[in-house]
Amino acid sequence: MTYLKNRTMRSAVAESVLTVSPAVIERIQAGTVPKGDPLEVARVAGVMAAKRTSDIIPFCHPVPIEYIKIEHNIAADRITLTATVKGIYRTGMEMEAMTAAAVAALTVYDMLKMLDDDMEILSVRLLKKQGGKSDFKDAFSVPPTRLLKPCVRLSSAKSRASLKPFALMVRSELRMQCSHALLPDCAEAL
Amino acid sequence: MTYLKNRTMRSAVAESVLTVSPAVIERIQAGTVPKGDPLEVARVAGVMAAKRTSDIIPFCHPVPIEYIKIEHNIAADRITLTATVKGIYRTGMEMEAMTAAAVAALTVYDMLKMLDDDMEILSVRLLKKQGGKSDFKDAFSVPPTRLLKPCVRLSSAKSRASLKPFALMVRSELRMQCSHALLPDCAEAL
Amino acid sequence: MTYLKNRTMRSAVAESVLTVSPAVIERIQAGTVPKGDPLEVARVAGVMAAKRTSDIIPFCHPVPIEYIKIEHNIAADRITLTATVKGIYRTGMEMEAMTAAAVAALTVYDMLKMLDDDMEILSVRLLKKQGGKSDFKDAFSVPPTRLLKPCVRLSSAKSRASLKPFALMVRSELRMQCSHALLPDCAEAL
Amino acid sequence: MTYLKNRTMRSAVAESVLTVSPAVIERIQAGTVPKGDPLEVARVAGVMAAKRTSDIIPFCHPVPIEYIKIEHNIAADRITLTATVKGIYRTGMEMEAMTAAAVAALTVYDMLKMLDDDMEILSVRLLKKQGGKSDFKDAFSVPPTRLLKPCVRLSSAKSRASLKPFALMVRSELRMQCSHALLPDCAEAL
Amino acid sequence: MTYLKNRTMRSAVAESVLTVSPAVIERIQAGTVPKGDPLEVARVAGVMAAKRTSDIIPFCHPVPIEYIKIEHNIAADRITLTATVKGIYRTGMEMEAMTAAAVAALTVYDMLKMLDDDMEILSVRLLKKQGGKSDFKDAFSVPPTRLLKPCVRLSSAKSRASLKPFALMVRSELRMQCSHALLPDCAEAL
Amino acid sequence: MTYLKNRTMRSAVAESVLTVSPAVIERIQAGTVPKGDPLEVARVAGVMAAKRTSDIIPFCHPVPIEYIKIEHNIAADRITLTATVKGIYRTGMEMEAMTAAAVAALTVYDMLKMLDDDMEILSVRLLKKQGGKSDFKDAFSVPPTRLLKPCVRLSSAKSRASLKPFALMVRSELRMQCSHALLPDCAEAL
Numbered sequence A, B, C, D, E, F: 001m002t003y004l005k006n007r008t009m010r011s012a013v014a015e016s017v018l019t020v021s022p023a024v025i026e027r028i029q030a031g032t033v034p035k036g037d038p039l040e041v042a043r044v045a046g047v048m049a050a051k052r053t054s055d056i057i058p059f060c061h062p063v064p065i066e067y068i069k070i071e072h073n074i075a076a077d078r079i080t081l082t083a084t085v086k087g088i089y090r091t092g093m094e095m096e097a098m099t100a101a102a103v104a105a106l107t108v109y110d111m112l113k114m115l116d117d118d119m120e121i122l123s124v125r126l127l128k129k130q131g132g133k134s135d136f137k138d139a140f141s142v143p144p145t146r147l148l149k150p151c152v153r154l155s156s157a158k159s160r161a162s163l164k165p166f167a168l169m170v171r172s173e174l175r176m177q178c179s180h181a182l183l184p185d186c187a188e189a190l
Helices: A022-030 A038-051 A094-112 A149-154 A157-177 A184-189 B022-030 B038-051 B094-112 B149-154 B157-177 B184-189 C022-030 C038-051 C094-112 C149-154 C157-177 C184-189 D022-030 D038-051 D094-112 D149-154 D157-177 D184-189 E022-030 E038-051 E094-112 E149-154 E157-177 E184-189 F022-030 F038-051 F094-112 F149-154 F157-177 F184-189
Strands: A008-019 A067-074 A078-089 A120-130 B008-019 B065-074 B078-089 B120-130 C008-019 C065-074 C078-089 C120-130 D008-019 D065-074 D078-089 D120-130 E008-019 E065-074 E078-089 E120-130 F008-019 F067-074 F078-089 F120-130
Touching: A008 A094, A022 A067, A038 A067, A038 A078, A038 A094, A038 D038, A067 A094, A078 A094, A094 A120, A094 B094, A094 B120, A120 B094, B008 B094, B022 B065, B038 B065, B038 B078, B038 B094, B038 E038, B065 B094, B078 B094, B094 B120, C008 C094, C022 C065, C038 C065, C038 C078, C038 C094, C038 F038, C065 C094, C078 C094, C094 C120, C094 E094, C094 E120, C120 E094, D008 D094, D022 D065, D038 D065, D038 D078, D038 D094, D065 D094, D078 D094, D094 D120, D094 F094, D094 F120, D120 F094, E008 E094, E022 E065, E038 E065, E038 E078, E038 E094, E065 E094, E078 E094, E094 E120, F008 F094, F022 F067, F038 F067, F038 F078, F038 F094, F067 F094, F078 F094, F094 F120
Parallel strands: none
Antiparallel strands: A008 A078, A008 A120, A067 A078, A120 B120, B008 B078, B008 B120, B065 B078, C008 C078, C008 C120, C065 C078, C120 E120, D008 D078, D008 D120, D065 D078, D120 F120, E008 E078, E008 E120, E065 E078, F008 F078, F008 F120, F067 F078
């Protein structure tokens, strides 16, 4: 169940590709699309869609997004839109990235459809995701139940009993909330 | 400008294609996907997304949708989702159909991603749109300014002046609101 | 299909009933509920929910609401909330009224739950709906195909052909858009 | 009541003014604001807010918006944002224009707040509204009840009775739906 | 105030009951309802409504939902819908469960209203809630201020001062964020 | 980057000012505004807008709001609306307070516009914000890297290695999540 998973820094990158006729690509680059710059509007639409993903996709978990970036690349006959989403949570951010990439492409489509009635979204796919259980295999090679032992060992036998509730809580925190402790920037700080 | 266009019955059909591994396709057909039937959930998600299109795509016009249908086709290694959207309005329904098809595919993706981490949305594209100006060329071969003439001719010279505001209004109605009079089912009724 | 139905003035009235302990009813009447007057907040919540019904209920048609009223009645141990919704359209407003009544009751529940942990919504039901086909049976006892006859008869044989497109349009308008002509206030005006 | 008002072309223009330090104004003009061009993002935000006005302002009527434009003017120490909203309806568009102008200013504020912690929205106000009852005083100097007389007079006594339902409907349409017949572009067409 | 309450695992179960005529119940079971399976659509609608509760109920706190389940039970003349909502937070999930149950019932109503015009939602009520202060009385019988004592006692007098900020922080965490440490599954792990 | 900032208790207070004619102010105070008490409706609208800020302002971060209060002050010719928003997070709550104040003023405007067509929102501005980095300068005068030293020093050389992952995690938590430990009410408790 989701609420027993580790809270870790998660990131996901998704990409959408839209075919556009070379003549219209030139108009984008010349800045002469009537409704404005479709790539800038797509950036805004993608960011807003990422934030609203769990409201659009029925069984998608609401997640605390911390970072969203929509980038684009223009080729002679196509536009590639890339969405990067990050957050610290128990589940991944791939649906947020996929939805942002898809909505960014739909927005470009909407702004260009009066100029080009032959566009097609050729692909919406996940490029990368990071931060789930599999990425922390090594970090947890010291089994979690071992981590608290030293802490408890330090205390006298007498105080051990009273320490137990404390250890119990820290233990739980470790498993539930602290995995981002393993991020590189924290390691350096020690 | 949009508000000078004819109000006609418009329809649009868009399609999205999602690659899914044969093993997962079998699970869908066997009804053993853990979160439920992804195609039925996608149908609901697509309908809701169509209704919310102008809230998701920044410069998309809000339109009074009258009809939405999401259908699917399952092949050995892919799922095709088709969205049909209809309504009587001055602008087309293609963004509603495109958004519904895209969101339906994202919903299937979301429900299967724990079983298959290699899916890709291969295409989101418009299959058909009907009801815009070009579809009514013949209907308007009698130029609209001619249509009211007989009506005015019927009246005496004296009453013509007082008829003018009425004619003016009907005239405007004709151009602005009545084009769906040209739908086949109405023609039969006469 | 919805888009072939008549556009008429539609109205619907729905009611919800919430049981509340007499002690808390007294606090509402004394104006000492900590978060403010739950009935006024419920009124606002009900109006907003009516406007958002098609966004909450998956297959509910978006309708152009013209009028919403949320009223309440306080008894010794219960609160009754009544939602009236009106609009001119091809489909009824009952889901809007039902949703408004339900959300109004949930809002009162939310504001009182710290004072009373034994409330229950006892009923959400439709009290009345008006304006659909069945309400216009008499109005259309002159079959609609007859209505235009006199108009066409007035014209000469020669002009009849050119009148046809006009008649066709008015005919369609009559069937599709004008049924609210039969509202009492219009009849008086003639 | 709203549903008895005339459907006319309505437009509203609202304006918001945001004070910004000259140093930050220069950064906007130099294109060096870290999050992108705040005026382009404000344009998108304003358009989206206009479409969602009835969902944000509790008792605001949902209206079929046909046209939204967000413009800006940059002075040495302030930014003025102007929102124009148009549509054909029974009620005005001023809340849509006011909300769009306010949200556009809030969006600029949000994007600049890391650079300038002393901004203030100095004004949000309506500049102009057109299309309501008062704008059509002259057009209706011929009282609406007179308009249909000639039409009825044309028919023989015998056909008058059968014409009545038709006249009744057209009459109602005239009062309820057709006032935009008085728009200049339609007048010319006759 | 909410932000001083403990973050604990909370769950709530609510139930709604809808009367439906036996003939229509049979159609649901036979799978012949025109718009599809109302119970599956209600499941999707309930899940989406739970996630949007704080957007529908004015003073309802936004909460990080981790788990939602909508179940149904069909009797001869009624349908019972049960919503279970869970999350780790400082406030309960009862409004989310109540809203999900109510919206699921409204959705079934909407899909069946063309077949049965005599349905009524008979009840929306909370069946169970867990995880608030009252459920943790025993867990906190060791007063929280005592918990940190052993930790501080371990340190030398000299280091005690420097430990204080650390203890202060852990102390706060204990009271504010860690109560779910007391969940059974964590206790076992020690 | 946002996700490296401290999670602290943040609060923001914003204010909007709306000019209203003295005659209409009197009607508000006499309770004779046709649509109800505009100040109570504005309170509800402001609270709902605060919760939806990141959905309205494109690049505004979604934040876990814990507390919202909308207050008003009526003078002879103006209404002042004050929004206070609080929450424990890595970023401030100023956009939530600004948006709530602006929407509250727009709501009053909407409810009074039929009585007064000369209102203007004179100001929307931030009065106060608390809880960011600058407010904790003193708290962190003991550099964070020093805080964990004593803890590690207590352990024997042998156990130090095994303690490291634990210390690493607590260290990260300290920097990332615990700054609200420095709130006055916690300090007293020790």
